[in-house]
Amino acid sequence: xxxxxxxxxxxxxxxxxxxxxxxxxxxxxxxxxxxxxxxxxxxxxxxxxxxxxxxxxxxxxxxxxxxxxxxxxxxxxxxxxxxxxxxxxxxxxxxxxxxxxxxxxxxxxxxxxxxxxxxxxxxxxxxxxxxxxxxxxxxxxxxxxxxxxxxxxxxxxxxxxxxxxxxxx
Numbered sequence: 001x002x003x004x005x006x007x008x009x010x011x012x013x014x015x016x017x018x019x020x021x022x023x024x025x026x027x028x029x030x031x032x033x034x035x036x037x038x039x040x041x042x043x044x045x046x047x048x049x050x051x052x053x054x055x056x057x058x059x060x061x062x063x064x065x066x067x068x069x070x071x072x073x074x075x076x077x078x079x080x081x082x083x084x085x086x087x088x089x090x091x092x093x094x095x096x097x098x099x100x101x102x103x104x105x106x107x108x109x110x111x112x113x114x115x116x117x118x119x120x121x122x123x124x125x126x127x128x129x130x131x132x133x134x135x136x137x138x139x140x141x142x143x144x145x146x147x148x149x150x151x152x153x154x155x156x157x158x159x160x161x162x163x164x165x166x167x168x169x
Contacts, residue, residue, distance in 0.1 A: 014045070014079040044082040048075045058095035068092045104135030104142040112150070119157035125149050 005027035009019035022028070050072045058065045073085035107129045116122040130142035 012076050014076070043080060045076060045079040046082040047073050047084045049073055049085050049087070050075045052091070055093075058097055060095070060097045062097040062100035065095050065097060066092050067095045100137055102133055102136045102139040104130040104139060105132045106130055106142050106144065106146075107132040109148070115152040115154055117152075117154060119154050122152045122154060123149050124152045 004016070004021045004024070006022040007016070007019050008021070009016070013019050052071045053069045055067045055069045058067055060066075068090060070090050073089060109128045110126045112124045112126050115124055125147055127147045129146065135141050
């Protein structure tokens with residue numbers, strides 16, 4: 001009696017009965033279709049990792065978050081005492097959301113410039129830039145002025161007379 005006919009296996013099966021076939025005891029052939037099977041009994045088959053999934057989206061819209069990916073340990077199923085996969089089934093990495101509103105903050109002041117005049121009164125200036133950090137994603141610009149001015153007094157100019165007023169009351 002022929003028990004299996006039109007058998008189709010892909011080589012990953014742990015048993016011949018898991019291959020597709022016409023059904024137990026169903027056959028449409030003569031002995032010309034007979035085939036043999038070479039078994040490697042007792043050889044263990046270890047379970048292997050499948051490919052990693054794609055990374056998930058960052059779980060934070062703003063600031064620091066996490067992305068993850070996973071993989072399954074089921075390729076193929078272990079047989080004859082084969083071992084399971086070693087390692088992690090999940091990986092994660094930190095990420096930053098793209099919609100973080102960052103308020104600007106002033107950088108350091110520059111040094112004061114030299115006096116604008118070589119004698120008598122003049123002025124000096126200094127400046128700063130809103131770049132620590134630069135405002136982004138609708139974040140507010142730095143509050144305050146980007147420059148400062150102060151008077152500077154240098155020695156009297158030569159050739160100029162100084163007139164002093166005295167109140168004679």
